[in-house]
Amino acid sequence: MANFVKFGLDSLVDVLKAAGEPTRLRLLALLAAGDLTVTDLTEILGQSQPRISRHLKLLGEAALIDRYQEGAWAYFRLTQQGASVELANTLLKYASENDPVLQRDAERLAAVKRIRSERAQDYFSRNAAEWDELRRLQVADEQVDEALIELIGEKPVDAFLDLGTGTGRMLQLLSGHYRRAVGVDASRDMLAVARANLDKAKITAASVRHGDIFNLPLDAQDFDLITIHQVLHFLDQPEFAIAEAAKLLRPGGRLVIIDLAPHNLEYLRDEHAHLRLGFSHQMVADWLTKAELDVETVQDLRAGGEGNPALTVTIWLARDPRMLMAAGNDSEIPGILAKRA
Structure with missing residues (x-):
């Protein structure tokens, strides 16, 4: 039987007041389906921006939604954890899918996401030639995916972070493994692609946000799995990115780095902005050790075929x-029970 969180009377009334208003309940239903801006929400609900902003403020004060800034835009989403949002999710489950107001909101939301997807596809199409050329040089994505999933194993992941998320591919690949996930990228164009891909795949447990890999806008020790997939070779000082990622790991948490082995394809510097021509086993191992992490596995995946240059x-x-100390039960999901000195 599920263990229900109990509220004090005042706390329970506060959450019910925040959620128990038609516009705010509509907002919760929309934000449960993904990240949206105030502009998106005003367009969907047909209400003024000041009114929507006021409702969002009240929902935020009740710890029902999260807000994060991305350049000039502020995005909102349903909070992914906490007793208050568990209660809100329970309320949403009792909302009828046939309610005409909620149906109209869902149709307008679909239109907003369709426009988002079209913009993302336009960007991706303009850069498709570059992506295709790089893919031909490397190991097939399927081979990397298979190796990654095998390394991660079947143990449930509570909180997953993908640094340099790009199109959000890792968020999609591992969607069956995590309870909640965040993808961070420095390119707003790529974030638009990632959001569109998450929308298309109907993945609501993951969100993406703009951020600097050297100064991440996230809480320390909040993730039990972090991936850095094909990112380090674009960085001038990749060791600092590894150190920053290590700060965000929970005790016992894992960091997975996927990148290129040393190679001599110099043209990748000028034509594809690669600052590093691959990394040796020892180089990355040294950086991981300096970040106070233990290296458990190093695996090379070599491209098949002959006659063409191939990147390992x-x-x-x-x-x-x-x-990790026992939390008093046999839960598969670790908690934060030790702190990095």
Whole structure:
């Protein structure tokens, strides 16, 4: 039987007041389906921006929604954890899909997401030639995916972070493994692609946001799995990105790095903005050790075929060595029970 969180009377009334108003309940239903801006929400609900902003403020104060900034835009989404949002999700489950107001909201939401997808597809189409050329040089995505999933294993992941998320491919690949996930990227164009892909795949447990990999807008020790997939070779100081990622790991959490082994394709510097021509096993292992992580696995994946230049992909798996203490039960999902000094 599920363990229901109990509220004090005042706290329960506060949450019910926040959610128990038609516009705010409509907002919760929309934000449960993904990240949206105030502009998106005003367009869908047909209400003024000040009114929508006021309702969002009240929902935020009740810890029902999260807000994050991306350049000039502020995005909102349903909070992914906490007692208040569990209660809100329960209320939403009792809302009829046949309600005409909610049906109209869903139709307008679909239109907003369709426009978002069209814009993302336009960007992707303009850059497709570059992506296709790089794919021909490397190991097939399917081979990398299979190796990654095998390394991660079947144990449930509570919180997953994908750094340099690009099109959100890792968020989609691992969607059956995590309870909640965040993808961070420095390119707003790529974030638009990622959002469109998550919408299309109907993945609501993951969100993406703009951020600097060297100064991440996230809480320390909040993730038990982090991936950095084909990102380090674009960075001048990749060791700093690894150190920043390590700060976000929970005790016992894992960091997976997927990148290129050393190669001599110099043209990738000028034509594809690669700052590093691959990484040796020892180089990345040294950076991981300096970040106070234990290297558990290093695996090379070599492209098949002959006659064409091929880039070897390497996967490094490292773990935060701090001990996880028993939480008083046999839960599969670890908690934050130890702190990095």
